[in-house]
């Protein structure tokens with residue numbers, strides 16, 4: 001399908017408006033909205049946030065009702081009138097006796113309700129605080145866009161997690177590490193003088209899903225971001241984001257005192273180093289009074305860190321925490337740590353290093369942990385630090401940008417992956433100790449809580465590099481707000497706002513999204529295989545790579561396929577990574593009888609003729625899973641022919657083109673991996689499996705020097 005989709009003329013669906021399209025509703029709904037939402041009334045003293053909320057409401061109602069311009073007014077002396085939408089914080093005298101509803105309690109909570117007035121009704125949006133008003137407004141707009149009527153509306157909710165943050169892996173030259181949606185949004189060079197209006201739209205989109213913070217720069221940080229010149233740039237972004245309830249954070253390079261501070265050490269126990277960071281924090285807060293804090297990647301993949309000085313991660317984190325504490329800032333210290341020199345199984349290393357430090361971190365430190373113990377793979381078991389560090393607030397780190405899941409060209413709905421992780425039971429305090437409860441602080445009684453998502457946002461007109469990748473941004477925000485959220489419901493919600501409310505579209509499209517995650521696991525890394533992608537850029541299959549400097553950089557390290565079998569023994573006879581999980585999880589993973597098929601080769605090494613529970617041999621099952629993945633990708637492409645008919649031609653064609661790429665690359669993954677495993681095993685092709693069209697050497701010879709994001 002060769003339709004041009006660079007059309008940015010009025011009305012073209014170029015993806016820019018995300019899920020905030022506010023297209024006119026059906027005639028009767030639009031009419032009813034016109035009579036129910038005649039004015040926006042601000043009931044509390046005006047602030048930048050209330051004005052932002054009111055402006056959004058006006059924009060939304062005008063679009064959805066296709067009606068006349070809406071007035072935004074302060075509360076009139078006679079009180080609200082029929083058909084008003086009144087917004088304000090609770091506690092004012094603008095609405096009878098405001099009841100506390102359980103769902104609306106706490107910071108950011110809101111209640112949206114219909115109230116009687118003069119024989120009619122008005123709509124009240126009450127927030128527990130300024131952000132709550134904003135979130136209530138967006139909840140109302142979400143409900144309206146999803147096809148609900150404003151009549152007798154009743155919505156109430158509050159966020160379950162405190163810090164809901166995007167992490168941008170954006171460099172100061174606008175290159176985005178693992179970015180597949182173009183350059184960085186941040187025009188660092190022209191900031192602070194030039195302020196791109198997109199910054200406001202970015203903030204609106206985030207606020208609409210409850211995101212309340214953003215780390216502007218890459219975890220592989222340049223120290224220069226902490227110089228006055230760049231602090232001024234970050235401060236300008238903070239000014240734009242503030243009305244939308246979004247705080248700015250920075251990734252700090254551990255060696256900054258050496259790199260830009262003129263010191264010859266970065267030892268966290270050195271008084272001069274401590275003083276340098278304290279002064280740096282003062283300087284940042286003078287420019288950004290609500291600065292959120294620092295994210296730190298230390299002693300990992302070549303980044304400097306306190307271990308260089310024989311100090312622990314806690315020494316490092318606590319030193320920075322002391323500098324930020326007087327200002328109310330936090331340190332998010334990453335646990336994505338593995339050493340170039342440590343022979344221990346890589347998936348064990350973070351737990352080994354951090355577990356003994358549990359309980360020793362300062363009050364304003366969170367340890368930020370990736371969802372799995374390896375690295376954002378299509379499927380990993382949950383990280384054993386969740387449930388293993390009760391004395392430390394653990395911040396979940398998810399990856400929105402699909403570094404290992406087909407970049408921006410594969411349709412993979414990550415809500416399904418994240419829900420799987422969040423709902424997994426760690427058994428830390430017996431059954432029911434889900435990862436979600438660790439992260440939202442319920443399990444261990446932590447008040448400081450957070451979830452971070454590595455952003456998939458760039459300068460592409462559609463922000464995320466594809467229409468369906470916007471769903472991952474959306475779902476991240478919704479699950480950060482409520483980690484017990486239902487990914488399927490979220491998919492539906494997103495589809496309704498983004499494409500169409502027609503149930504004939506929404507239901508099957510949501511199901512397609514939910515299945516998409518399993519498809520990518522099947523055609524890339526079925527049965528617990530992992531980390532078999534191309535070196536460096538991580539594009540495409542390369543299970544054969546075995547010649548890189550460090551063992552754990554090589555795909556071969558993770559599967560060890562030879563004539564005898566395949567898989568990584570992480571049971572007691574191997575690396576014993578299973579011991580890092582609580583009973584009965586470790587036992588379940590550690591036993592061939594009980595390990596789920598999807599983690600088989602992650603935890604076990606088995607012969608090729610090993611029989612799975614359904615009686616097939618491992619070799620047969622592997623071939624079958626790869627084939628199934630391709631079939632699932634083909635089915636998504638075929639289904640889109642029907643589903644796409646509910647979508648405007650521009651986006652319909654674009655999604656179809658992307659699905660074509662996905663099908664082609666799914667076949668490539670299957671064929672290249674099976675060619676390799678067949679050669680390693682020396683076995684005949686199982687019945688019904690078509691041998692790959694190319695030779696193994698052909699697959700091995702493929703090079704992608706300009707793959708993005710590397």
Ligand code: BDP
Nearest residue numbers: 177178219220297336375376
């Ligand atoms: C890996 C990425 C690398 C990141 C690293 C991290 O390939 O670009 O710097 O994670 O999270 O997955 O620090």
